Amino acid sequence: MSDEIKNVVRQFNIAVIQEGNETRFHALMAPDFVNHSAPQGASNGPESMWNTFQKVLRPALSKLTVTILDQIAEGDKVTTRKTISGIHTGILMGFPRQEGRSPSTS
Numbered sequence: 001m002s003d004e005i006k007n008v009v010r011q012f013n014i015a016v017i018q019e020g021n022e023t024r025f026h027a028l029m030a031p032d033f034v035n036h037s038a039p040q041g042a043s044n045g046p047e048s049m050w051n052t053f054q055k056v057l058r059p060a061l062s063k064l065t066v067t068i069l070d071q072i073a074e075g076d077k078v079t080t081r082k083t084i085s086g087i088h089t090g091i092l093m094g095f096p097r098q099e100g101r102s103p104s105t106s
Contacts, residue, residue: 002073009078010068017053017084018066025050056093061086 008028015024029046038044043051057064064086071080088098 002078005076005078006071006073009071009080013066013068013080013082017057018064020054020058022050057084057086060088060090060092060097062089063087 011024012028015021016028025046029049031046033046033049035044035046035048038048042048061084064084067083067085069081069083071078073079088095090097
């Protein structure tokens with residue numbers, strides 16, 4: 001079971017975050033998902049995650065790449081340590097593009 005659920009999370013990170021595949025997003029995302037990190041007053045359903053990827057990360061980072069560093073699964077829970085990186089070609093969280101910079105977040 002743990003390898004199966006880690007694979008689902010891995011698919012989400014690569015197909016959805018890195019590649020922007022909306023079909024895979026809807027196939028992998030539970031319709032009752034709650035985004036607990038959404039800003040107060042903002043939508044916190046599944047579409048809030050899609051909007052973060054498509055309207056925050058993708059316009060700001062060309063060659064967006066997700067690198068999975070570690071995954072731990074126990075029961076039906078998975079935690080993933082990853083790095084999201086790319087070339088900073090647009091506004092990222094209020095910061096203008098930085099020529100030649102490749103930001104990453106873990």
